[in-house]
Amino acid sequence: MSDSGFMNNTVVKWIEHRMPIFAWTQKELVDYPAPRNLNYWWNFGSLAGIVLVIMIATGVLLAMQYTPYAPVAFDSVERIMRDVNFGWMLRYVHMNGASFFFIVVYIHMFRGLYYGSYKEPRELLWILGVVILLLMMATAFMGYVLPWGQMSFWGAKVITNLFSAIPLVGDVIVTWLWGGFTVDNPTLNRFFALHYLLPFVLFAVVFLHLWALHRFGSNNPLGIDAKGPQDKIPFHPYYTVKDLFGLGVFLILFSMVVFFWPNGLGEPDNYIEANPLSTPAHIVPEWYFLPFYAILRAVPDNFIGSWMGFVLVDAKLAGVIAMFGSIIVLMFLPWIDKSKVRSMRFRSWRFKLLFWVFFIDCLVLGYIGGKPPEGIFIVVGRIATAWYFFHFVLLYFMSRGERLRTLPTSISEPVLKGGGTPAGAHAKPMEKA
């Protein structure tokens, strides 16, 4: 596109004069300067974007065949699996795509946590990311209801019932969510409509996320700002090719699941059609919600009441607040972690330990979320939930007394060991070949 022949084309010039979209594309997608030292953990952002596109593409095609009407919804999914050309593939890609979307986004988030990508001046970028996570969760939850299997139905019932814990208006909200007095056809209809709508809202927020990203550019493993052109390289071809290679690796892993283990991450109960008269023995959400499900169930009955001496909120509401709070607290992270040092590489072992304990804590919560709430699982679940929130308290106080270390003077210094020539913006890599 930088080729002057293209920009001198009459049609291109006509459009460019009225809407400089080609210059914009050149600036934001081709020349866009990125730190030269990004490691493979930085692949997961663009990967998440690609997964979103895969989800929307397969979702639109599935919607052409799916019928959001309770008596036939389950049948219509089976028809897709059996009679629609490559319907089984669309459905398995979409179904497992949700799982992989969460895997990619969770890795992307832990990357941000480890390298301090949420810190000034990228706070808004981080907050938009949390908004994306919330939208993803809402979308995934409603999508899971659509096949109208046993877990779809009972999962919808349990989760929508949570809103009844809201004081005063809770019951009204639940009736409004259901479109009636129980989970039924109106619920399915509105969930289908919203499941189709929200990904596009998500797409718009992803655009904002990228807008905020491009203001200051990517953070990097050293967590220091770029000092000059020698610290940056153009996005294309360096990161386009690196992202494409990462995409290839991702697609191999994804295909292994889609083609050889397509139901491995799902619940067998969802191959039983929804039956309002038969409750499954254990109602569990999809694996990516398990940590939050564990937090929801961790709050003991009347815990707050007996602790405070009077009942402020009942246990159900407290559980709901804890569950949503566990995500909302992330939005405040830029102000909780006050340290000026972004990258964990230049923070003391205490912060590294804190990070890894938090990571393991999230895995423990996920494990507990899939277990029945009994015996040792309750105890472990409560400790893990308490630690989840305590982590942020610790981080708040520890980061305020943090002794700052000497940071590298520039990105290119450790990469080029001081004496490199500025490659970056002016390199023409393909000409060397």
Place this chain on the structure above:
Amino acid sequence: MMKKLLIGAVAAVIGLSSSGSAMAAGAADPLPHISWSFDGVLGKYDRAELQRGLQVYKEVCAACHSLRYVAYRNLVDLQYNEDEIKALASEAIVIDGPDDEGEMFEREGLPSDYFPSPFDNDKAAAASNGGAVPPDLSLMAKARLGGPTYIYALMTGYTDPPADFELMSGLNYNKYFPGHQLAMAAPLFDDGVEYADGTPATVDQQARDITVFLMWAAEPKLEERKQTGLKVIGFLIIMTALLYVVKRKIWADLH
């Protein structure tokens, strides 16, 4: 980290599995390890097993259990030819209509018809089966923990209850059923069917055949899926290797 997360996810799923089967009256026995022809990346359905399984379904299971997502036309997968499928379909009596006089009428089944259900509705099914509705079998191989192996285990798991086990009247003891008591009596007996291909019809053989047949009923596109998967992954491995080479080349001037 990817790996750890995947392990976490797998651990969670295993967690679900073990919790799902632990029910009120005691955990069911762990399922036996059976290797199936459709296992693995090259897995395929054995046509002889499928045809025998269809026979077991028709002569045993179909008395109580429907198979509503399977149509006679689907039996091409079992390597029946068009005439055989027409003949199989014509054994069924289908209620069609209304005709030009507004009357419903009976006709012979066509390849486009779905397998008929043994009962008109769930109420009729429950009334004939002591209150328990025999579930549809179309998706059974995917709708239970353990999948197809669970079906095989259930078919072969009928034993006398342990001495201290209190079996409710009208229920049957099965060591693989969660809770151990189920309404269905042991459906398979040695030589309960006479196989058209002369295979000795032991309980074990019938259990294997019906399992393979029901796996096909639940996942008819399994072979297409695995064949496609091999091609897709083969392509992706080559493409990714090439991308890696390109990446190395492009980045060479930076290092």
